[in-house]
Amino acid sequence: VFNHKKKHGQLPSPPGLPVIGILHQLGELPHQSLWKLSKKYGPVMHLKLGRVPTVIVSSAETARQVLKVHDLHCCTRPSLTGPRELSYNYLDIAFSPYDDYWKEVRKLCAQELFSTKQVHSIQPIKDEEVKKLIDSISESASQKTPVNLNKKCLSLTVSVVCRATFGVSFEGTVLNSDRFNQIVREALEMLGSFSASDFIPFVGWIIDWLSGLQSRRERSKRDLNLFYEQMFDLHKQGKKQGSEDFVDLLLRFEKEEVVLGNDKLTRNHIKAILMDVLLAGMDTSAITMTWAMTELARNPRVMRKVQNEIRTQMGEKAIISMDEIEQFHYLKMVIKETWRLHPTTPLLIPREVTSEIQIDGYTIPVKTRLHVNVWAIGRDPETWKDPEAFLPERFMDNNIDAKGQDFELLPFGGGRRICPAIYMGTTMVEFGLANLLYHFDWKLPDGMVVEDIDIEEAPGLTVNKKNDLVLVPTKYLDPCN
Ligand code: HEM
Numbered sequence: 001v002f003n004h005k006k007k008h009g010q011l012p013s014p015p016g017l018p019v020i021g022i023l024h025q026l027g028e029l030p031h032q033s034l035w036k037l038s039k040k041y042g043p044v045m046h047l048k049l050g051r052v053p054t055v056i057v058s059s060a061e062t063a064r065q066v067l068k069v070h071d072l073h074c075c076t077r078p079s080l081t082g083p084r085e086l087s088y089n090y091l092d093i094a095f096s097p098y099d100d101y102w103k104e105v106r107k108l109c110a111q112e113l114f115s116t117k118q119v120h121s122i123q124p125i126k127d128e129e130v131k132k133l134i135d136s137i138s139e140s141a142s143q144k145t146p147v148n149l150n151k152k153c154l155s156l157t158v159s160v161v162c163r164a165t166f167g168v169s170f171e172g173t174v175l176n177s178d179r180f181n182q183i184v185r186e187a188l189e190m191l192g193s194f195s196a197s198d199f200i201p202f203v204g205w206i207i208d209w210l211s212g213l214q215s216r217r218e219r220s221k222r223d224l225n226l227f228y229e230q231m232f233d234l235h236k237q238g239k240k241q242g243s244e245d246f247v248d249l250l251l252r253f254e255k256e257e258v259v260l261g262n263d264k265l266t267r268n269h270i271k272a273i274l275m276d277v278l279l280a281g282m283d284t285s286a287i288t289m290t291w292a293m294t295e296l297a298r299n300p301r302v303m304r305k306v307q308n309e310i311r312t313q314m315g316e317k318a319i320i321s322m323d324e325i326e327q328f329h330y331l332k333m334v335i336k337e338t339w340r341l342h343p344t345t346p347l348l349i350p351r352e353v354t355s356e357i358q359i360d361g362y363t364i365p366v367k368t369r370l371h372v373n374v375w376a377i378g379r380d381p382e383t384w385k386d387p388e389a390f391l392p393e394r395f396m397d398n399n400i401d402a403k404g405q406d407f408e409l410l411p412f413g414g415g416r417r418i419c420p421a422i423y424m425g426t427t428m429v430e431f432g433l434a435n436l437l438y439h440f441d442w443k444l445p446d447g448m449v450v451e452d453i454d455i456e457e458a459p460g461l462t463v464n465k466k467n468d469l470v471l472v473p474t475k476y477l478d479p480c481n
Pocket residue numbers: 093094095106276277280281282284285288344345348349350410411412413414416417418419420421422424425426429
C-alpha cells in the first residue's frame with residue numbers, strides 16, 4: 001500500500017523483478033548504483049527491494065527535508081539482520097531504535113568520550129602516536145622504500161583510539177596485526193550489505209544462507225567477541241596503568257547495576273558500545289586520511305599548495321599543535337573536498353519512517369526505509385560546478401561546513417542521528433594529515449604516473465580505497481634546522 005501521490009503522479013520507481021525487485025541490481029557498491037538510478041529517476045526515488053518500501057533521497061534539498069524538517073519522524077533505525085547480530089540486538093548507539101536507551105547511552109558517550117574536554121585530554125596520546133608514525137615513515141624515507149598509506153593511517157587511528165578508549169596500546173592484542181584490519185573490514189561489510197533476509201520475509205534467509213552471508217556474519221561476530229573478551233581480560237588483570245578509562249567506566253557501571261533507559265547495563269551492552277567505537281571511531285578517520293592523500297597524489301598542484309601553507313605557517317616550529325592547525329585554512333578545504341567526493345559512509349545509516357511525511361510533495365508512509373545518498377549529493381551538478389574535479393578552492397567563497405547544517409556536504413550525517421564525534425574525528429584527521437604533509441614530500445613509486453592512481457572503492461557501510469595507496473616519502477628538511 002505504497003501511496004505516494006504528488007500533484008502530478010506517482011513517486012518515480014525503477015522497474016524490478018517480482019519478489020526481489022531491484023535487489024540484484026545494487027551490486028557491491030549500492031551508493032554508486034543508486035546514484036546512477038537517481039540521475040534517471042530523480043532526487044526522491046522509491047525502490048522495490050523485496051517487500052520493504054525503500055526511498056532514496058539524493059539531493060541537498062531532499063536531504064534537508066529528511067534530516068531537518070522531518071527528522072523527528074524518521075530518526076529511528078530499521079531492524080536489520082547484520083546490525084542486529086553485531087550489536088547484540090541493537091544495544092549500541094548507531095543501530096539502536098530512537099528510544100530512551102539510545103538517548104541515555106548517546107549522552108553518556110558524549111560526556112565521557114566525545115566531549116571537547118575529553119578530546120583535548122588525549123592530545124598527549126596523539127602527539128606520541130604521531131611521533132611514532134613519523135619515525136617509522138622517516139626510516140622508509142632514509143631507505144627510499146614505499147609506504148602503504150592505507151595501513152599507516154589505520155595504525156595511527158587504531159593506536160590513538162585504543163589508548164584513549166581502552167587505556168591500552170594495541171600491542172599484545174589481536175589488534176596488532178593485519179588480521180585486525182580484516183576483522184574490521186569484514187564487520188563493516190556485514191553492517192553495510194543489503195541482505196535478502198531484510199527485504200524478503202520468510203525465505204530471504206535461504207538466499208543469505210546459500211550465498212554464505214549468514215555464516216560470514218556469524219564468523220564476524222565471533223571474531224569481534226574474541227577481541228572484546230581479550231580487552232576485558234587485560235582490564236581485569238590490571239595490565240594497563242593510569243587512571244580509569246572508558247572500558248573501566250563501563251565495567252564499573254555494570255558492577256553498580258547502572259540503568260540506561262530501562263536496561264541494566266550488562267556485558268553485552270558494553271560490547272555493543274565498544275563495537276561503535278571500534279568500527280565508527282577508528283575506520284572513518286583513517287579512511288578520510290587515505291582518500292585525502294590519494295587525491296593529493298593525483299593532484300600535485302593541490303599537494304604543493306597545502307604543503308606550502310603548512311610549512312610557511314609553521315615557520316621555525318618543529319611540532320604541530322592544535323593552535324597551528326586552526327590557521328591551516330587550505331588544509332581544512334582539502335578535507336572538506338575529500339569528504340565531498342569520498343564521504344566515509346556514503347548512504348549514512350538507514351532510517352525508518354515512524355509517521356507519514358511528505359518529501360518534495362510525495363507522501364512517504366510509515367515503515368518506509370530511508371537512505372540519504374550523501375555520495376550522490378557530493379556529485380550533484382545542480383550544487384557543484386565540475387563535480388568530478390578535486391578543487392578545494394570551491395570552499396573559498398562560501399561558508400559550507402561539514403557539521404550537518406549545510407545539506408550539500410554531509411560527511412557526518414545530520415539531525416538527531418548526526419555523528420556524535422565530529423570534533424574527535426575532525427581533529428584526528430587534521431592532525432594526522434598536517435603531520436604527514438609537513439614532515440614528508442610524497443612521490444609515486446618508480447614507473448608509476450599520476451594517472452595510475454585509482455579511486456576504486458571497497459564495499460562496506462564505510463567505503464575505503466580498495467587498492468592500497470603506496471607512495472615514496474622523502475623527509476622534508478626544514479630550512480631552519
Ligand atoms: C572523520 C571521522 C568520522 C566520520 C566521517 C563519521 C561519520 C559518521 C556518519 C556519517 C554517521 C551516521 C550519521 C547518520 O546516520 O545520519 C556517524 C554516526 C556515528 N558515529 Fe561517526 N564519524 C567519524 C568519527 C567517529 C568517531 C571517532 C566515533 C567514536 C569514537 C564515531 C561514532 C559514531 C557513532 C556512535 C554514531 C552513531 C550515531 C547515532 O546513530 O546516534 N564517529 N558517523
